[in-house]
Amino acid sequence: MAANFEGEAKVRAFASIAAEVEKELRDVVSGQTGSKIISEEKILGLQFQIESQKREIEFLKNQIEILQENSQSNLVFQEQNNVEEYLIQIQNLSSENQGLVNTIEKNNAEYENNIKNLTFEKQKLEEELSNTKNEFTSHIQTLESENMLLQEQLKKPQIQESNVQDISNYVREISQLKQKNANLASTIEKITDEQKILKDENSKLQIQINQFRKESDRATELTHHNGDLITENSRLIQQINQLKKDFDLLQVEKSNQSAKSVEYEIQIANLQSQILNLQNKLDSLKSEEGRKLSQDQIELYEQTLKQNEDLKQQIDELQIKFDEKDKNIQSYEEIREDLTKKINELIEQNSELRISVEVKDANTRKDRTQINILNSNISGLNKNVESLERQKTALQNEINNIHGQIEQLTAEKLSIKQESERFTSTVCSLLSCSEKKEVIPALEATLEKLVSSIKLSEKSAALQSQVEFEQSKNSTLSRRIDELKAQLEEERSKTTRILDIQTDEVSIALKKQNQSLVSQNKNLQNEIDRLSQEILEKDANIEHLKITTISESTKQVLASSKSERLSNYEVHHQRTVEFLRTLSMTIERTLSPGPTNANRIHVIDNLADSLENVTISEQQVSEAFNNFGSLLFGEFMKPEISDLALSFKNRAQQYMDVITEKVDIMKEKLDKESLRIDLHFRGKSAITTPSTSTPIKRPPIYGRSPVGKSPKMRFDPHSMTPRNSPYFNKSRSPFSNSFINEEPVSVRIPMK
Structure with a gap:
């Protein structure tokens, strides 16, 4: 740009010098009309001015050549280099964008696979829980049915030969069974606590799955953003191609301008020849001092004036073309600045994408580690569930045995209650008491009188109650034997049939x-x-x-x-x-x-x-x-x-x-x-x-x-x-x- 301004200043100086020469010539012409003689001083001044103009013209020639060479070489090479750099940067950006797209697609695929695996594992866990629930319900139903069958069997009389020692053994077994029942209740509470823990872990897994889904949504958003960037990149590539075309047109114009610069050189040579003619004319004027100018000289002077006007017009045209060049160069520089801005924006976006991809890679690594931890936890939970199921089955079997024994004991307890009620009713009838509350004071009064006799009677009554109890058992046994015989006879008749x-x-x-x-x-x-x-x-x-x-x-x-x-x-x-x-x-x-x-x-x-x-x-x-x-x-x-x-x-x-x-x-x-x-x-x-x-x-x-x-x-x-x-x-x-x-x-x- 500075070289262009210097060229313009020199052209303007050349134009001012030409105007001064024109004034001097007019003054000469006016002196002829006034029949005045040109002095030597004026001729020497004109000669000096002509020489200075020659030097200026040569200097301008050199400057124009330098400017042309610089403008052609520097602009072409600079623009080519800039365009090549822009293309390389855009290619690098496109390759980086493609790499980012591939990494984002891989991350999306990994997220989807992780989500699928987690959903599949969740379904497995839900199925296992449902299966365990169904098994427990079916097992409970079977246990209830077996319990009903055992109750029915207990209602029926069985062939047993028990004594007083058996009763004491039953009492001991009842106490042991109660302890076992308490232990089983504690174990059941532990199992329920572990089930609650499993539910909490399942909820945590659900939360992690939701997080994975959110991250997958973010990944999809990034893919969409990357698609927008790719479209923007393609648009920029189209703009660059358009700029290449414009640059080619500018190169064509520059070649045309170089041709025009040759024409300008020819015109400058003509100007130089005209200046030489003027110098010759001045020399002739020197030789013809004191003489008056002829008519031919006046015509030549007029022709020189016309030529000077033509030179002015050509100089004005050159200035207009230089102005157009400046405008084109300014527009081209604006376009280049816009491209540089866009390229910088793309670089910043790529850096942001790189940072987001690195963050996502770190998140995926963390997610993988969490998934491995979750898989290990799930396997451990499965093992714990299996062990708990085994313990539960064993405990359920023990509970069933305890229930059977408790039912037997309750039946025996009911029989004892009935006997005690019979005894109280007999006591009330003997003491002629209307209510049970009156029995206790009457008995206390009688007991105070007959302590010694009561002790003996207590012994005899205990023995008699034991005998009655044994007789009742024998009667039940005999009835059971008769029933079994009848059943055997029925079975034999059925088999014979x-x-x-x-x-x-x-x-x-x-x-x-x-x-x-x-x-x-x-x-x-x-x-x-x-x-x-x-x-x-x-x-x-x-x-x-x-x-x-x-x-x-x-x-x-x-x-x-x-x-x-x-x-x-x-x-x-x-x-x-x-x-x-x-x-x-x-x-x-x-x-x-x-x-x-x-x-x-x-x-x-x-x-x-x-x-x-x-x-x-x-x-x-x-x-x-x-x-x-x-x-x-x-x-x-x-x-x-x-x-x-x-x-x-x-x-x-x-x-x-x-x-x-x-x-x-x-x-x-x-x-x-x-x-x-x-x-x-x-x-x-x-x-x-x-x-x-x-x-x-x-x-x-x-x-x-x-x-x-x-x-x-x-x-x-x-x-x-x-x-x-x-x-x-x-x-x-x-x-x-x-x-x-x-x-x-x-x-x-x-x-x-």
């Missing part, structure tokens, strides 16, 4: 099972009848085929191999009979023996023997079931119902296991026989007529067996190769519908 009902149910179930087995047996018998009829039909068909198909050429072969084929046929039928044996004993009735089935009859006899053994075992099982009722009745004579039910279940399970074993054995026998017959008939493949006359090798027979005996054979029918036959298949069982509804299979006889 239950046993009868259960035995009836078991017998009904067994009957149903027997009926189902009988129905199955009937079905099997029907199946056996059908199979035997099919076998007979097959025999008839085979005989018919033999009669029709055998020719004269094959009779000899059939006659020679008759015995062998007969033995094979008997083996086939033996396997079928073994299969039928396991099904029922009625095969003897259904099968009609023939001359070719002699060996089959022997096999049937053996099967009948085996079935008789089976029937004997079944009879044994039935006898065991007949003894089932008596055995169960002997088991049910036990006094406990649970043992009766268990014994009943065990015996029933045992007999059901026996039945299932028998049924499984029968099924295994059936499966084995069916499998053996299946394998045997699979081994007997259909024999086709051979193309050659080579005889078939068959096992030799030792001799014809008599009727009723099976022939001895050297081959094992089980070693035969199985045949893929649809009739004797392994998966086929006599219980399947396909087996029942199967059509008879055609048998192919070997032809030769």
Whole structure:
């Protein structure tokens, strides 16, 4: 700014000098018109002034150059540096604001987590308190119910044999129980005090939770304030960008001004040339002393005057531009001051935020320590609550025992009061007293007279009261025994009824099972009848085929191999009979023996023997079931119902296991026989007529067996190769519908 003021002062001095030169020239012109001669002194003065103006012009040139350089370099660099510093400061502030935002968000998250944890722990404590309250209420209800049951049981007479010593023991126990009751009351008071302490701690926890919530609200407010700061920061960044644009425009204007300064230099050079011309004119004037100025000189002078006016106008324009520059510089400095103020405000706000964040960090640390302390306190309180609950349960059990004993003692006390009232009533009747108050003086009068006799009577009365008391107890005991006997008889009658009902149910179930087995047996018998009829039909068909198909050429072969084929046929039928044996004993009735089935009859006899053994075992099982009722009745004579039910279940399970074993054995026998017959008939493949006359090798027979005996054979029918036959298949069982509804299979006889 000082350099600008100096430039303006020099321009003004230059303008004053130019005005003086103009006056002198006018004076010269006026002297010419007045036909006066310019003296040497005036010419020398003008020359000196011209030289001084030259020096001033050079000095002004140098100053203008320096000012231009300084204005261009200093302003540009200063403004650039200031803007860069402002940008760096704003970036630092924005980064610090972001860091503060992150820390505030972290603190908010930590506060929220702490509040959630505290609320969760509070809910846990409330749930535990509610659970403990519910448990205590339920426990108290159960204790009350048990107390009611004990009272009911105490009302009933019990089987006890007590003496006078028992009474003294009861009195001692009562005193001990009273002491225990007092101790329990003190412990209960302690427990209530501890519960109050727990409630106070819970209220403190609630206060701390409310404080945490307030701090979280403060944190939210700080986050909102930080958001406002961020928006303000963004607004300032926009302003700075706008200032950058303005600065660029100023730089453009400065470049234009530099171009204009070049023009000013050119104008100054022109001025210098004009001054030189003036100097030359002065020189010419010196040489033409005493002469008058010509018309050309006057015109030149007028031109110089016009040029001076133009220079004045240019100088005025330069001054106006310098004024505009000063205004722009002042506005720019005002903007810079505003920016510096705002940046300082932001720095102060950041410092305040830092302080608040540090305070919050310290508060969070304190809160964490308090939370840890509270967690430890909560764990300790939980342990104390558990220990108190244990103590409370133990004390409650002891209280219940004491209540039971107190109730017994109160019952005994009531009985004693009744006896004392009876005694007083008897005394009143004896002394003929209308009220109880009159009894005491009458007794005192009688006692004074009969002290010695009263002592003896007191002893005898005490003994008699004890005897009466014992007799009353014996009577109560006898009544209780009678009641118990009646109850036992009722329970026995109930158990006998239950046993009868259960035995009836078991017998009904067994009957149903027997009926189902009988129905199955009937079905099997029907199946056996059908199979035997099919076998007979097959025999008839085979005989018919033999009669029709055998020719004269094959009779000899059939006659020679008759015995062998007969033995094979008997083996086939033996396997079928073994299969039928396991099904029922009625095969003897259904099968009609023939001359070719002699060996089959022997096999049937053996099967009948085996079935008789089976029937004997079944009879044994039935006898065991007949003894089932008596055995169960002997088991049910036990006094406990649970043992009766268990014994009943065990015996029933045992007999059901026996039945299932028998049924499984029968099924295994059936499966084995069916499998053996299946394998045997699979081994007997259909024999086709051979193309050659080579005889078939068959096992030799030792001799014809008599009727009723099976022939001895050297081959094992089980070693035969199985045949893929649809009739004797392994998966086929006599219980399947396909087996029942199967059509008879055609048998192919070997032809030769």
